[in-house]
Amino acid sequence: EVQLVESGGGLVKPGGSLRLSCAASGFTFYNYDMNWVRQAPGKGLEWVSSISSTTRYIYYADSVKGRFTISRDNAKNSLYLQMNSLRAEDTAVYYCARVTNSGYDSWGQGTLVTVSS
Amino acid sequence: SYELTQPPSVSVSPGQTASITCSGDKLGDKFASWYQQKPGQSPVLVIYQDSKRPSGIPERFSGSNSENTATLTISGTQAMDEADYYCQAWDSNTSVFGGGTQLTVL
Secondary structure: OOEEEEEOOEEEOOOOOEEEEEEEEOOOHHHOEEEEEEEOOOOOEEEEEEEOOOOOOEEEOOOOOOOEEEEEEOOOOEEEEEEOOOOHHHOEEEEEEEEEOOEEEEEOOOEEEEEOO | OOOOEOOOEEEEOOOOOEEEEEEOOOHHHOOOEEEEEOOOOOOEEEEEOOOEOOOOOOOOEEEEEEOOEEEEEEOOOOHHHOEEEEEEEEEOOEEEEOOOEEEEEO
8 A cells, every 4th residue: 555654844933944754655665756746724735846766857946946955865765845035825735646647646645834923 | 736626615405416626727638637536635537538537436427628628527415525625637747646536505
């Protein structure tokens, strides 16, 4: 069974940093591209970042470019999102999601990031 | 930047057919996916590559995509289908979601 488990969310002050992790199991992690998608409270889904299976291709939404860094450790079956210079508008549930030709076929349960003083 | 537009809400009576649209420039040239999200839960893929259903998704869910509009159709809508629905497509290496449609079954 495919499982994605996010962790690392919490309360952080504006301008602060946070590192999210996503532990993958039940599939061959290094074969799949992975994404982070977020959802602000009461709002819709917003794509944040993508990383290819070999880390060769990395993309960011304009809203986080220069502040967030996506990475992965295929030996540890883990995906990461380093978030710096956090703003109130970054407050959201952050999901990691597996990417296939079928779309986002697996999602984690999400981890809540709250940016507030 | 590329945008996908959905109606904020759609209402349907139980047993009837619900249609949710997603509009974007030349969307028919891309693959559209649809996600269902119930309150407090993670999104679930219900349609991919415009019209294909993942295993475990009921046959009442179907999709189409042509020109500038993708459509999610739920035939014989059930109370359990009440949820938010999001369309999604890829454009120039970025993933784009529609704003979401709240489906009410009443």
